[in-house]
Amino acid sequence: MNARRFDGRTAVVTGAASGIGAAIAAALIAEGADVVGLDIDAAGLGKKAAELGDAFVPVVADVTAEDQIEAGIATAASRFGRLDAAFNVAGGSRIGAITDLAVEDWDFTVDLVQKSVFLCTKHEARLMRDSGNGGAIVNISSLDGRIPMPGGSAYATGKAGVVMFSKNAALELAPHRIRVNSVLPGLVDTPLVAAIMGYDPAKQMFLDRIPLGAAAAPEQVAGPCLFLASDDASYITGTELVVDGGWEVSNFPNLAKLAG
Ligand SMILES: NC(=O)c1ccc[n+]([C@@H]2O[C@H](COP(=O)([O-])OP(=O)(O)OC[C@H]3O[C@@H](n4cnc5c(N)ncnc54)[C@H](O)[C@@H]3O)[C@@H](O)[C@H]2O)c1
Numbered sequence: 001m002n003a004r005r006f007d008g009r010t011a012v013v014t015g016a017a018s019g020i021g022a023a024i025a026a027a028l029i030a031e032g033a034d035v036v037g038l039d040i041d042a043a044g045l046g047k048k049a050a051e052l053g054d055a056f057v058p059v060v061a062d063v064t065a066e067d068q069i070e071a072g073i074a075t076a077a078s079r080f081g082r083l084d085a086a087f088n089v090a091g092g093s094r095i096g097a098i099t100d101l102a103v104e105d106w107d108f109t110v111d112l113v114q115k116s117v118f119l120c121t122k123h124e125a126r127l128m129r130d131s132g133n134g135g136a137i138v139n140i141s142s143l144d145g146r147i148p149m150p151g152g153s154a155y156a157t158g159k160a161g162v163v164m165f166s167k168n169a170a171l172e173l174a175p176h177r178i179r180v181n182s183v184l185p186g187l188v189d190t191p192l193v194a195a196i197m198g199y200d201p202a203k204q205m206f207l208d209r210i211p212l213g214a215a216a217a218p219e220q221v222a223g224p225c226l227f228l229a230s231d232d233a234s235y236i237t238g239t240e241l242v243v244d245g246g247w248e249v250s251n252f253p254n255l256a257k258l259a260g
Helices: 019-030 042-055 066-080 103-131 153-176 191-197 200-207 218-229
Strands: 010-014 034-039 056-060 085-088 135-140 178-185 240-243
Touching (some): 019 085, 034 042, 034 066, 042 056, 085 103, 085 218, 103 135, 103 153, 103 178, 153 178, 178 218
Parallel strands (some): 085 135
């Protein structure tokens, strides 16, 4: 067991009201951190604050709006005077065929999954730099950043951009001892994919592609994210970690089924 790798440390988590972000916030607090949780969902944040107690500081903020991000990160500075780790998790999408997709829906998705990661990294890194203690940033991409999805051009493009942005940030921020990595989850059982998980034929089509045979629980993504932000990963920067139950490697036809 990894005891308390984040004792005395402060973290920012975006998308902290639900799913993967909420699991990261809970895991950080269990390992000793204070967490500033940003989300646009005030009611969801309120519920998490009641569950997680004083170590969780909720801040209602839209991660596509720079002034709101800046104010949220300033909360970490004023409450704790430092920032050691940041997890840029908030996301979502509007899907649609390229031939029909409205530019507003493209912008909504790319702004939410990609511009938000730039803006959050910008302000998180400033505070880490000014604190002088180094730091670690983990950006949530998606397996869709590598594998295209029908109707998901904006989401997949935005998520691929998160991987490259994280590499660029790793390069630029290394002189300040700030590490930056990305995580690419496959199917994770959260409200974001409730329509898939709640409809057996659709769920089965996904599970048929996942060698480990199940969607991830949010905690199974939170664990690798905490690893990348911890001192256990102190020499890891500019890389990406796929957390997908083997989905990415399962696309070769399984000819053994012919024999069965
Ligand atoms: N669930 C999956 O299968 C899966 C797979 C790969 C990647 N991801 C990514 O993981 C991340 C977390 O997704 P999740 O599955 O936990 O979904 P979720 O819907 O449970 O949580 C997303 C959170 O982001 C918040 N959010 C949305 N728009 C926001 C905004 N503009 N400003 C601030 N907060 C906002 C929501 O209120 C919500 O609390 C997303 O970036 C998503 O793209 C999810």
